[in-house]
Amino acid sequence: MNASIREVRTSATGPVLSVRDLHTWFELRQWGFLRVGSVRAVDGVNFDLKAGEAVAFVGESGCGKSSLARTLLGLHQPTRGEVIFEGRSLGTLNAAERKAYLARVGYVQQDPYGALPPFMDVRRILHEPLIVHGVRSRAERDKRARAALEEVRLSPPEDFLSKFPHMLSGGQQQRVVIARALILRPAMIIADEPVSMLDASVRVEILQLLRSIQTDHGLTLAFITHDLSTVRHFAERIFVMYAGRIVEQAEVNELLNHPQHPYTQALLAAISDPDADNAHQQREVPPGEPPSLLKPPAGCRFHPRCNRMIAGTCDREYPPDLEPRSGHGTACWLYR
């Protein structure tokens, strides 16, 4: 993994986003003042995104995916480490630069049903970010709102501009959320579980839409999901997260065909393709549940559930990032 990071750095295009040793801990207090401990939601994350690539972050509920996304957007202050966008560390930006950054990075937040303000019509929802970012001309704002609606295939735009969120289906609402994320013409989009609340058939449609917008405009797309069965069609690279850390990363087919980390292997083994034989066999599932991020286990976070745990090693020290196959990184002692 380290080798590939250096390679990306020196390549002609360079990463659009680099994340180094990133930690986002939330302080947990009782009665408002008594410090109980820290929730280590993001706990030592490193990666690079190349301009124009689509990547997916996968992992179970509570493993820190949204916290990571929100830290990338500057909505959480990292406890340690840095986020470097187009060569500049977010921590060094002043207020005006920070605002400019938020215009460069579009955000599709988790939970589409809560994402749109119920009292605004679609026109107002789409005008709002333009107003905030200083587009004064109403005609210009309207033009861009229409273009964004066309982009997400809500056409003709007139049919949608004066609608309120409750008048739209879940899939249409999600398109409006995407249109809003696109309206400032960002270089990168971070989409947090953009489809998990939607029906399967609509899901595929929205993912295809995101992917085609991404390729048409050469955007960088980071999407967060816990659905591994869709990622191969909508991302080029996958990062697998467990308890606040990235445990494995590789190009999509490489990762799906040759998972290295026992956690990734367990995830893939638990996914069913529809087949009547499934009903007649027990699936292998690792015991237990993901650890508390307040007091994560020593060593590898997965070791208490791992069937290949090496006593004295995995339960002592966190594994280093290793590269058991070319371009395929994992943090697991099995590959030392």
Add this chain to the structure above:
Amino acid sequence: MAGEPLLRVEDLKLHYRSGRGVVRALDGVSFDVRRNEALVVLGESGCGKSTLAKALMRLLPRNIAHFSGRMLVDGVETMGHSEERFRREVRWVRISLVMQAAMNALNPVVRVGQQVAEPLRVHRGWSNRRALDRAAEVFALVGVSADFLQRYPFELSGGMRQRVVLAMALVTEPDLVIMDEPTSALDVLTQASIMNALKRIKQELGTSFILITHDVSTSSELAERVALMYAGQLVELADAKDFFREPAHPYSKLLMASVPRLHQEEKPVHIPGQPPNLLDPPEGCRFAERCPSRFGRCDRDPETFRIGERRTVRCWLHAEGTRT
């Protein structure tokens, strides 16, 4: 009573009154469930799946416009039962339900063991001790350690709370358990582990299941029979092996093609358009507007045709089959 299915439902309808008219949420549904059989009910959001669950349990909201059909349990017609008799003989006794999002509806101030034991105390007059012992047994069955009996819902993860509500549905040893989206909000590993528990329970206790979900892949972990709903009606009913391998109704075909598969090169397709409004569904086939195989006859409401022994399809394309 050999040969009688455990549950037989014929032409079941449940319509709601609403400010804008009558919502025909469940509009003439027929199927059987045999002993120790698992039927999966699939369909997209709003097609009437939860309404079906409510109708079977006769847990009806106030704004009912119409409720009719036949429902036979072990061959005994129950639609004519008074509420009192239905409660005494059917609901929670023969048939129980895990409601959609039930894991978020646990009583926050009562220990989960007490919540699971409650039906035994209330309906059977068991002592607290005896009911709690039984609750501990059911906890073991669904994969919750007995230590958790003393815990409050907020002390449990989502997966554990879902197992607790499952235990509540099983504690009275019903013949049939209806589960409405029991794992949709959970992670894949938790899902897989709960599906493992259900398979074990089915095998060990001989329980029958109706699993309601929009997740085709996960449904295959339990399904022996599949019923696909569209806009308040059943469009196809078949053995799981036939349905998953060779769906017959055009909607079934599109649905199966829209399911993303881990090891499949082709992209999943999406089904264009939207389901009809149940306030005013079309006269003819309800899927016609989105159907790639639509033809002249589809302006008329299709009959349900039987193909082979075990499959029925509500579609004119299959008019060579026998009428049901």
